[in-house]
Amino acid sequence: MDAAEERRFREFVSARSPALMRLAYLLTGGDQHAAEDLLQTALARTVARWRSVEAPEAYVRQAMYRQQVSWWRRRRETVVAEPPGRALADGAHGVDLRIDMRRALAKLTARQRAVLVLRYYEDLPEAEVAGILGCSVGTVRSTAHRSLARLRELAPELREPYTIFGEAKA
Amino acid sequence: MTIDELVRRTLRDWSDEARVPSDLASRVLRRRRRSGVKAFAVVAGATAAVVAGALTVPALVQKGQVDDSRSAVVVLTEPSPSAETVGDPESAPPRTLVAAGGTAVYSYYVWDQVKISDDRQVLTRAWSLYDKGGQTYEQTPWAWLDVAPGGESVAVLEQVPARRVGVVTGRGGEVRWIDLERPAGAVRWSPDAKKLLVTNYGGNPDESYVPVNNSQKMMPTSRTGYTVVDLDSGQSAFHALEPDENNRFGGRQDFSWSTDGTLVWEHNSTPPGTKKFYDLDGNPRPGPPGAAETYEAAGVSPDGRWIPAQTPDKNAAMALKDVRTGEVLSVKPIDGQWIEQLVAWADDGHVITWACESKGFNSCVGSEFRNRLLLVDVNGGEAVPLTGYRENNQKPGSWEPVFTRR
Incomplete structure (x- = not known):
C-alpha cells in the first residue's frame, strides 16, 4: 500500500x-x-485487498456479516451485553417495549440477529440477504421467521396483541 | 404498529449508542503491519523461570529434587547465562544488546508527541525489542510492551488504553489475549514472571496539554486502579485506586512491582515517603526498608544495602546511602562523565546510570539532557559506557531504555 x-x-x-x-x-x-473488534477485523481484510476492492463499503459490510456468523459457528456462543434496565424516566410503554426488544435481540444467535439487521435495519430484500450471507432465500425466510418467534418467546410482552403508545391491536 | 416495525425502530434507536473509536484507520493499519511481522518475541536466552537472587517460593523443584521438608524453600536460581557486560557505546539507541550483571535492556522505545487538537497532544512510543536470533533490536508495532524476567515472554498492548493484554512466548509465538475488566495503559511482569500488573486508566494517560510559552498545564490523570493477572489460572482482579489528589505526576501514574513481587507501589509526591505500597488485593501496606526514600529509578540495591541519596558534595550530583551504617558515598564524575541519575542495578556493586560528558564542575557538553548509559562501580572503580549519547532526552525522537532481569 503506497502513501496515496x-x-x-x-x-x-x-x-x-x-x-x-x-x-x-x-x-x-x-x-x-x-x-x-468486528469492524477492525473487517477493515483489516478490506485494506489487505484495497487495490482490488471496487466498493469498499459493501465489502466491509459483507466481511462483518460473514465474520460475525462464522465466529458464532466456531464458538457456538453469542456475546450478550445487557442493555440498560427499564428504569427510564419517561416510563413510556413504547420505550419499555423497545428496551425489552433490545434485551431479546441481544439474546438471539449471531445468525438470527444478522438476518434481522439485514432485513429490518438495512431494509434489504431476501434475495440480497441470501447473497450476503451465502445461503438460500428459503434459509433467510425461515431464519427471519424463527428469529421473530424467538423474540416473542424471550419477551412475552412482545406477543400480539400488544400496545404501543396506547394504540391497541386486537 | 407491527412487530416488524418495532424491530426496525429498536434497531435504529439502539444503533445510535455505538461510539466510533478514535483513530480507527491507524489501528487497522497498525494491525495489518503487525500481522505482517508476526509476533516475534525476544529472546535473550535465559531459561531460568526465577530470576537471579533469592526468592521464597512455595515448594519448588530444584535440580530435579523436590524439597518437601518445608512449606517454602529459598530457591537460588540457575545462574544467568551470562553476567558479561555488553553494550554499543557508539550508538544511541543501541543496535546490539545492552546488559550488565543481572540486568539487560531487552526493549526500548523512541517517543514522539503528536498534536491531536489546538491545545492537546499525545505521547506515542515506537517500541524496539532485542531479537536474539538477529542479535539486534527490531522495531515492533505494539503500543506498549514489557519483557518478562529472563526474556522469554513479552506482554503487549495493541493501543493505549487497551481492553486486553497479550502475552507472546517465543519467536513467532501466538499471542495469548487476556480480556480486561477495565482499560489498560501499562503492563509490567512480576519478578517471578507469573503475574502481570496492569495499570488501568479511563482515558489515554499519555495525553497532555500543548505547552504555551514554555508553560504547560497539568493534565488530570484518568487512572482508575490496577489489575493483577495470574497467568497460570488466567484470573484477574481489578482494584480501584485513584491517585492522591495532591500527586503532581500528570496523566500517567503507573504502578510497579516491589523487588520481591509481594507488593505494588506508586509514586507519592507528598511526604512522608516517595512511594506508597499496596498488597495484591489493593490494601495499603508498609514498604520494604528504604524503598520509599528515593525517587531514583534504581531503587534499593539487590542486597538491600544501598539506597540512592542526595549528596552534600558539590562535586557530585548523586550519592548512595549505606542502609546499615548511614554512610553516604558520593557517585563522583569518572572518566570525564558526570553522573546524573541512577537508573538500574546491575549487581550489588554496580549501577547503571545516565551520565553526561562533563565540562568541568556540574556542567555538561551540549546540555544536561545529552547523556548516555554508563555502568558505574559504586566503589569508584572503572566506568563502562554502554551506549552512545542521546542528543536531547527532552525532545521527540529520543529513546528510553527499559531494564529487565536477565
Whole structure:
C-alpha cells in the first residue's frame, strides 16, 4: 500500500466509520468492545485487498456479516451485553417495549440477529440477504421467521396483541 | 404498529449508542503491519523461570529434587547465562544488546508527541525489542510492551488504553489475549514472571496539554486502579485506586512491582515517603526498608544495602546511602562523565546510570539532557559506557531504555 492508497483508506474510514460502527454494534448485540473488534477485523481484510476492492463499503459490510456468523459457528456462543434496565424516566410503554426488544435481540444467535439487521435495519430484500450471507432465500425466510418467534418467546410482552403508545391491536 | 416495525425502530434507536473509536484507520493499519511481522518475541536466552537472587517460593523443584521438608524453600536460581557486560557505546539507541550483571535492556522505545487538537497532544512510543536470533533490536508495532524476567515472554498492548493484554512466548509465538475488566495503559511482569500488573486508566494517560510559552498545564490523570493477572489460572482482579489528589505526576501514574513481587507501589509526591505500597488485593501496606526514600529509578540495591541519596558534595550530583551504617558515598564524575541519575542495578556493586560528558564542575557538553548509559562501580572503580549519547532526552525522537532481569 503506497502513501496515496493509505490516504484514500483513511478518508474512507473517516467518512464511513459512523455508519459501519452502528452496524457492527447491532450485529454484536450492543457490545461496544466486540463491535470495535468486528469492524477492525473487517477493515483489516478490506485494506489487505484495497487495490482490488471496487466498493469498499459493501465489502466491509459483507466481511462483518460473514465474520460475525462464522465466529458464532466456531464458538457456538453469542456475546450478550445487557442493555440498560427499564428504569427510564419517561416510563413510556413504547420505550419499555423497545428496551425489552433490545434485551431479546441481544439474546438471539449471531445468525438470527444478522438476518434481522439485514432485513429490518438495512431494509434489504431476501434475495440480497441470501447473497450476503451465502445461503438460500428459503434459509433467510425461515431464519427471519424463527428469529421473530424467538423474540416473542424471550419477551412475552412482545406477543400480539400488544400496545404501543396506547394504540391497541386486537 | 407491527412487530416488524418495532424491530426496525429498536434497531435504529439502539444503533445510535455505538461510539466510533478514535483513530480507527491507524489501528487497522497498525494491525495489518503487525500481522505482517508476526509476533516475534525476544529472546535473550535465559531459561531460568526465577530470576537471579533469592526468592521464597512455595515448594519448588530444584535440580530435579523436590524439597518437601518445608512449606517454602529459598530457591537460588540457575545462574544467568551470562553476567558479561555488553553494550554499543557508539550508538544511541543501541543496535546490539545492552546488559550488565543481572540486568539487560531487552526493549526500548523512541517517543514522539503528536498534536491531536489546538491545545492537546499525545505521547506515542515506537517500541524496539532485542531479537536474539538477529542479535539486534527490531522495531515492533505494539503500543506498549514489557519483557518478562529472563526474556522469554513479552506482554503487549495493541493501543493505549487497551481492553486486553497479550502475552507472546517465543519467536513467532501466538499471542495469548487476556480480556480486561477495565482499560489498560501499562503492563509490567512480576519478578517471578507469573503475574502481570496492569495499570488501568479511563482515558489515554499519555495525553497532555500543548505547552504555551514554555508553560504547560497539568493534565488530570484518568487512572482508575490496577489489575493483577495470574497467568497460570488466567484470573484477574481489578482494584480501584485513584491517585492522591495532591500527586503532581500528570496523566500517567503507573504502578510497579516491589523487588520481591509481594507488593505494588506508586509514586507519592507528598511526604512522608516517595512511594506508597499496596498488597495484591489493593490494601495499603508498609514498604520494604528504604524503598520509599528515593525517587531514583534504581531503587534499593539487590542486597538491600544501598539506597540512592542526595549528596552534600558539590562535586557530585548523586550519592548512595549505606542502609546499615548511614554512610553516604558520593557517585563522583569518572572518566570525564558526570553522573546524573541512577537508573538500574546491575549487581550489588554496580549501577547503571545516565551520565553526561562533563565540562568541568556540574556542567555538561551540549546540555544536561545529552547523556548516555554508563555502568558505574559504586566503589569508584572503572566506568563502562554502554551506549552512545542521546542528543536531547527532552525532545521527540529520543529513546528510553527499559531494564529487565536477565
